[in-house]
Amino acid sequence: MELSPIIKIEKLVKRFPMGKGEFTALNGIELLFTTGEFAGLIGPSGSGKTTLLNIIGSLDTPTSGDAVVLGKSISSLSAKEAARLRKENLGFIFQSYNLLAVHTVYENVEFPLLLLNYSSSERRKMVMDALEWVGLTDKVRSKPPQLSGGECQRVAIARAIVKKPSLVLADEPTANLDAANSHNILQTMVTLNKELKTTFLFATHDDKVISYLRRKIFLLDGTVDREEIKSN
């Protein structure tokens, strides 16, 4: 069965102004991702993996070239359209969790659904399902400062997957976690990838994450250095 493309990156270049000149973060990236992939952008700091992830997530725009995500050209999206793409189709997981500190676990996970105007009963069911996937149903009333790092990241995962997005972008999701928590989290993501057919794209240089990836794209100085695909 042929899998449909979810991300198509063509001759993508991203430059940032630096002093009087420019710094090229990404240079001529060409990549294609299909639905259901569990892939990662791997490279040292400054290799351009987070920049590429941000462009795919429509949080940034390319200087030239294009990234087409779910059929939408990122370079030609308006701010409103980009926000809509993120709201409806993308889930984000960040290194430092980026949870809303004054909201409870339930409210944090509920947030993306509020933006999508789900009814209260639908929201409740979806939030509880998501919390069940990550094993946090007993923490619904807790607030992020009361949780451990591993629990916070699991809340972030629940928030990313609660609306069942087509694509989850995870930027160094295990950087602040110990080995046991990292494996726990990654196991959860692998399960979700299999059960929900959600595409996961990571930006990482953590060996623990790399060992779980089925497709590894190695970036070096803003270019694709090499690719590895794990055989089943």
Added chain:
Amino acid sequence: MKLAIKLAYRNLMGAGLRTWLNVIVLSFSFVIIIFMKGVMIGWDHQAKTDMTNWEIGGGQYWYKDYDPLDPFSLNESHAPVPAEVAEEIARGDMEPFLIVPGTIYPQGRLQSIVIKGINPGQSLFLLPSHKLDTITEAIPAIIGSSMAKNIKAKVGDRITIRWRDVNGTFDAGEILITEIFSTGVPAVESGQIYIPLKKLQQMMIMPGEATILTFRDSEINRPEIDNWTLRTKGDLTASVDKMIKTKTAGQTILYGILLLLAMLAIFDTQVLSIFRRQKEIGTYIALGYTRQQVVGLFTVEGTMHAILAALLSAAYGLPFLVWMAKTGWTMPIDTSEFGIAIAQTLYPLYSAGLVFSTVLIVTTVTAIVSYWPSRRIAKMNPTDALRGKLQ
């Protein structure tokens, strides 16, 4: 908008003490502004009511030469009561006053006064003129408490009085103080004594003459009367309006300072929030908010301080305002010497319009102050915001 309100509420409640400190400061502004404005409205209402009851009735006709600010005009300011108003006077809906200069000699001192002749049976004013209906060989007189204090007189005292009649002849007699009245209108008592109208007309050899004619009903269209100038209630209370306007302008500065303090707290919170909550702003954008929507959320959050403050004000301010309206605000010093129509105790008067306009103004100002720093979010780079990088 509904979502912004929901999120803003959650954020504010989550912020705890910081929110409540701002809300408390803002609620003080609400209560103080409403109270002070209520006092002004109450004072205005009370002053006009007292003036109506004690001094001006529903309006007056002044004899053409009469000028209350020029004592020298008094000698010439009298004329027979016009025939056009005779019927109204007979009905008790109009009262003639004869006003002439005179001198009293309390305890051997000399004091210039204004002698006012009033009908003892009148019912237009609260002046206890019935106390003038006394059989005595002296001239019965009533005076105000402030005047009594100044001349150290009490009920039953006899004081020598001197006047100059229409022919310029000086004459003298003795007044008997039959009543001392209290009023919040200094203009009806300072340097004045009231004696029966007929007696004064007889003393001055001015039978049937008057200086001013006060009528009861302010609503009726009054006819023009030759040699008499119509002074409507509006004309006669214009000084009160001017005084209230001046006081209100002065108080506006106080409101401004109060609001400024509250707004400073809100502005500070907003600026701090935008710097401290950059990651949160980035997260909102990553989850599907546009930057404009985040600006809206922060503006609603700031504005909600005013709404919470209004609710808090209602909780403790309402009982306070109602209590003040009932017990009044007693001036710490004797107001009778202020020289303006002011009662010793002022009763604030609040209206729904006053409350709503205050809430609306404070909320609008809060919204503007909240929006101002929030505009900065629109210029933020979401990827930098997500990292919490200062921008």
